[in-house]
Amino acid sequence: MVRRASSSLNPWWAIGVILLIVAAIFGGWALYKNVSDPFRTLTPLDVSAYLDNANSLRGNVYKVTGTVETQLAWAPLKGRLYSVAADDRNDVLPLLIPASFNSMNIQRGQRYFFKIQVGEKGILLVQDIRKV
Incomplete structure (x- = not known):
């Protein structure tokens, strides 16, 4: 009888997915921070x-x-x-x-x-x- 290879989750895939999620959260936060200023095109007062x-x-x-x-x-x-x-x-x-x-x-x-x-x-x- 032929044995089937068991497919397990490669730990590198899990780490990659976690890093992508963290990068997406950080990118969303940075975008929100920069876009939330309605006067971002104006020069700040010195x-x-x-x-x-x-x-x-x-x-x-x-x-x-x-x-x-x-x-x-x-x-x-x-x-x-x-x-x-x-x-x-x-x-x-x-x-x-x-x-x-x-x-x-x-x-x-x-x-x-x-x-x-x-x-x-x-x-x-x-x-x-x-x-x-």
């Missing part, structure tokens, strides 16, 4: 250059990712002034959020992506805002 001379950046559009610290002021027609801690540094920036965003519930400790424009006298005016 905070040190802004703090040194805000007028040199006037008129330019940047992105800032940060955590809301406190609401500094509010005017119904102008908007709200918030202090925001920038993620890439330990500096706090004043951001003026126009009245068109008054319907948003912005609370202390929340993280946001901000599309900002450096306005007259170095005021950081928010053009768009998205929650992280």
